[in-house]
Amino acid sequence: MSRKEETEEERRDENDELVDRLLSGDQRALARTISKIENRSPGYRDLVSRLHEHTGNADVIGLTGAPGSGKSTLVDKMAERYREQGETVGVIAIDPSSPFTGGAVLGDRIRMASNVGDMEVFFRSMSARGTLGGLSTATTDAVRALDAFGKDRIIIETVGAGQNEVDIVRTADTVAVLVPPGSGDAIQTLKAGILEIADVFAVNKADRDGADRTVKELREMVGELSMPPAAGSGHHGHHGADETGLFSDSDDRNEDDDEDDEDWTPPVVETVAKTGEGVDGFMQEVDEHRTWLAESGELEEQARERYAAEIRTLLRQDTAALIHEEIEARGGIDEYAERVLRKETDPYAVVAELMKPVEDCVRKERQERDD
């Protein structure tokens, strides 16, 4: 709607240039592309469309957990290690915005101490603005931009609170959930949605009291969730609740890795992100999950499902917008509500009336296509 003076063609040329610069490694172009995505600037869809063919090379890791569970610190350590391995890193940190003013203070960047001045780590803060289902779309698109730019690893970090956050981390290939120790209650709340999407659990701040118990509780919960009761046959099931030593579990258990087409049982690892203890073990699990995804064919399956969900979301948004446009053209929804209130009509009849032109048009087109 805004900036009418800019023609479609000019916008296309601008996008051409921006995409070229992004693909050739221009930091500023990547940053600007993400801004356009976040702002839903005119032409951003065309921009994302062009990036799509250049994606598919990055490992995408979603990291979520309660406030204060140490997500940012862990992300920092992960980025540091990926860099040591010579890999490039993109981070998207999502903070909830203040609901009253729309403003937000985005503070996750402060913890990125290990990667300062290293442009190969691209860190971007995003607020939860545009929460009406748009945030997971914006996140997906921002990940695309980072992927097309050539980042090897992309980490999405968000506070795990509600459905919105679940939707966000689901855009990742591998989802890691951070749980602070001694949080019996926190585990209870995890049950609601987050637990089911976790591929790896990390009990962070494992040097604190109650870590052992939290690990045990999580393993029990994972055991209840994971499908076959055939004990110990799972990929990771055997190093369950009996091992309590810090970090002892990631060493000697690769021997059964050749057992393919097993389901994935989320491992529970202990970390102290602040000191870096256990971070290697955690990252090994993340990598193993990635390997499992690739070998089991689940990676493609997941991607297919994600694209299907994305198409559905966009369709819902666009059809809703089209209908909204039609309602406005007919004088707004209040008028219809008023008539329903006066019993002159009813909601079903209103919807039938509004949908009729859409249905007619779609069916006519289909008829013509089929003929």
Add this chain to the structure above:
Amino acid sequence: MSTENTETEERTVRCMIAKVGLDGHDRGARVVARAFRDAGFEVIYSGLHKAPDEIVQAAVQEDVDVLGISILSGAHNTLVPKVIAGLEEYGAKEDTLVLVGGVIPEEDREDLKDEGVAAIFGPGTPIEETIEFVRENAPER
């Protein structure tokens, strides 16, 4: 939210509040950060003791419209030009509004402005004045 024709752009002013150099006083920076948030801006706070490189990295990657540098150490004459040179290196100088807050002697102000600082807000500046300035001068992109 909709097809692109009906889609409305959601533009929010993005700011970074940065503390550069060996200066541990960030009360002022935090107050400004909070006031900016309440004004509806998105604010990225850098944390303390940042090197000019780090500020540049953050400002470029976060694609901020406004970079507010808070300096109370007296090292503004060396630090601010470094930040601005860094922005220029990444092609970000032109469309980033650079503000300086803190104790800046009168005789240094012209030089900083020549370097590319848009405005300097000393102690006692009403926060509304700063917010107003940002609203009016945040770059159109």
